[in-house]
Amino acid sequence: MKKNAFLLIALLLIVKIFGFARELTLAYFHGVSNITDIYIIAIMLPNIFMIFFDRTIKNVLIPKYAEIKAKKDKQSADYFTSNILNILIIIILAVAIVIVIFARPTISIIASGFEGEDLEIAVRFIRITIFSIIFMGMASVFTAFLHIKNNLWLPAVATIPMQLLLIISIGISSQTNVMLLAYGFLVASSTRTLIMLVGVIKHKFSYRPTLSVRDNEIISFMFLVWPILLSVAVNDINKIIDRTIASQIVVGGISALNYASKLNQFIQGVIVLAITTSVFPVISRMAMTNDIKSLKVSIQEAISLIWILVIPASVGSMLFSSEIIKLLFGRGEFGDTATQLTATALFFYSIGMLGFGMRTILNKAFYALKETKIPFYNALLAVLINVTLNLLFLFFTDLGIGGLALATSISGISSSLFLLIRLNMKIGYFFNKAIILKFIKILLSTFFMAVISYYSYIILNKITAYDQNLITVVAILIGAGIYVLTLTILKVDEMFQLIGLFKKKMRL
DSSP states (O other): OHHHHHHHHHHHHHHHHHHHHHHHHHHHHHOSSHHHHHHHHHHHHHHHHHHHHIIIIIHHHHHHHHHHHHHSOHHHHHHHHHHHHHHHHHHHHHHHHHHHHTHHHHHHHHOTTOOHHHHHHHHHHHHHHTTHHHHHHHHHHHHHHHHHTTOOHHHHHTHHHHHHHHHHHHHHHHHSOTTHHHHHHHHHHHHHHHHHHHHHHHTTOOOOOOOOTTOHHHHHHHHHHHHHHHHHHHHHHHHHHHHHHHHHHSTTHHHHHHHHHHHHHHHIIIIIHHHHHHHHHHHHHHHHTTOHHHHHHHHHHHHHHHHHHHHHHHHHHHHTHHHHHHHHHOSTTOOHHHHHHHHHHHHHHHHTHHHHHHHHHHHHHHHHTTOOHHHHHHHHHHHHHHHHHHHHHHHHOSOTHHHHHHHHHHHHHHHHHHHHHHHHHHHOOOOOHHHHHHHHHHHHHHHHHHHHHHHHHHHHHHHOOSOHHHHHHHHHHHHHHHHHHHHHHTTOHHHHHHHHHHHHHHHO
């Protein structure tokens, strides 16, 4: 599992670089502006659906497919998957049509700060982008099938052409018509799905044009899906509330939150996604055979990897929040005000980075155990904490955009602790002395990294006249080197495995 995770991290790093290049392009050509806010809101709803598909269809379909295949055969499992695909397409098409009809009230709900011409443009945008959810729904089924076949790379690689098309559409739209932003998003989404379809066909998926909502396996699937559906819906309420409040705090508030969130998710998307993608099919099989002992070991390994990679990233993002934003976005239409807003949001988002990583892997553990209600209750807890803190920070502090990000971080940390306690109650205590000692070593290594990189940045600024962006990069690299060295000295197993894997690939 660790080897697959490390390889997938490398692949997703490349993919995420393309995704982040899209954000840089958007910031360069449109900055923190009304058009950027409109674009973000117009693609927010499709992206919410994409998250819903990823967290529901994939998380239930993978263990369910394995169960049907084990009880019956591959043909029966493919028949079930075809049925899911067909039902999903019909439901999605109906939802898209409804949103097209009620586009104006939809925009008014998710971005109440839009008025006049901005509101009209947003309505036109969402009537185009919403049809991308058809391709996103299909992609979720294809991704689950490919992961079942142990093809973890194609769903990730298929994202690269999608991001390239988005980058091109953003660049052209700045010189021609802003509506190309919406059309580009739709075309890019369809391209990703078509690429995955080729892989599905190659793996000999036996598609059937069936449509049976009364099938026993479909009923069982829906029984498992609905708590996840509700939990995703609750999580999305958080995003809508944050964006709505941000639109009223300051012009460009939505954009600032978006850029900071994307940077935060860049780390989450590379590290946490790679680890959970690798471990989920494994723990699903273990849960199906009731091999709780092995399941505990796999969860421990996944948590250790998240700690070793996310903790230093979180601290580094907090330490150099302003410098990172200047380095990545500080050009074109992205001015000093935008930098300050985005850096503030990034700092407070980074506080909860580990909490979100832990929550993701713990949710996967419950899904593998076919326990979907606990993640739902956890999502309710998270939204309650987030909404309460949003209001408290808004009315009783001057944190502004930072308060919204801090509320999100605190809710993420709290909900991950809730899941950790419940998982211990369900499968037994799985934190032994070895993993606790490893956690202490990681914290100690992170401390040395932070201190040395911070003072390196200060000293380099005093003794050299180099560009500040270059100094930032050098200071971060020095910190990363110290972190790796300290982990090696403290004999953390994962670091030796990562170094060994790197050496092996270099020899190839």
